[in-house]
Amino acid sequence: xxxxxxxxxxxxxxxxxxSLTCTVSGxxxxxxxxxxxxxxxxxxxxxxxxxxxxYSGSTYYNPSLKSRVTISVDTSKNQFSLKLSSVTAADTxxxxxxxxxxxxxxxxxxxxxxxxxxxGTTVTVSS
Amino acid sequence: DIQMTQSPSSVSASVGDRVTITCRxxxxxxxxxxxxxxxxxxAPKLLIYAASSLQSGVPSRFSGSGxxxxxxxxxxxxxxxxxxxxxxxxxxxxxxxTFGPGTKVDIK
Numbered sequence: 744x745x746x747x748x749x750x751x752x753x754x755x756x757x758x759x760x761x762s763l764t765c766t767v768s769g770x771x772x773x774x775x776x777x778x779x780x781x782x783x784x785x786x787x788x789x790x791x792x793x794x795x796x797x798y799s800g801s802t803y804y805n806p807s808l809k810s811r812v813t814i815s816v817d818t819s820k821n822q823f824s825l826k827l828s829s830v831t832a833a834d835t836x837x838x839x840x841x842x843x844x845x846x847x848x849x850x851x852x853x854x855x856x857x858x859x860x861x862x863g864t865t866v867t868v869s870s
Numbered sequence: 871d872i873q874m875t876q877s878p879s880s881v882s883a884s885v886g887d888r889v890t891i892t893c894r895x896x897x898x899x900x901x902x903x904x905x906x907x908x909x910x911x912x913a914p915k916l917l918i919y920a921a922s923s924l925q926s927g928v929p930s931r932f933s934g935s936g937x938x939x940x941x942x943x944x945x946x947x948x949x950x951x952x953x954x955x956x957x958x959x960x961x962x963x964x965x966x967x968t969f970g971p972g973t974k975v976d977i978k
Contacts, residue, residue, distance in 0.1 A: 780965075789957065790908075790914065792967040792968065857914075858916050861913065862913055863913050
């Protein structure tokens, strides 16, 4: 049974870099059936997709955040990570990691949804 | 970029009611749409993928339909545990995604 767990500082100062890690258990991050994603949710607001990564290191980012986001993967630790630079109060949110299940290959993908989510971690940007 | 809208933004309903939520994409997305349920303080839960396929373990009172730009999520008989916020998500640009703004279902 796949499980995901976010970890990282709950408080980040403005202009600094937010860093979070998602640890995958119950399965391999090197599975060819998954991408891995980060999603966030500001207080009282909706869900925003941040980016996705494949175990090979291929990354895909939300255009609105692309200039500040870096997602990486460490297959030896079964983890993937998020870095968001130059944060402001607007980046205060609950940050979730999720498994992105799919099959096939470009351009004929079949998408099965973000089927397993971490519990989420609250990050507050404040001095 | 593909934009998603949902209507209504909120709906008040009673246990046993049939509830329908609509999601619209700014351009055609074939059937690449998923629906999620989120309860306060919890992570979202996948309900439906590929517009109409029910995720394993999800009750059959949930159903999805649509293709192209217009989609619906229907709860055939609302149960107390269904009061939550529902989000649609497009995956036509996989592995890039967009969520809809959400629809809150609360108790009348």
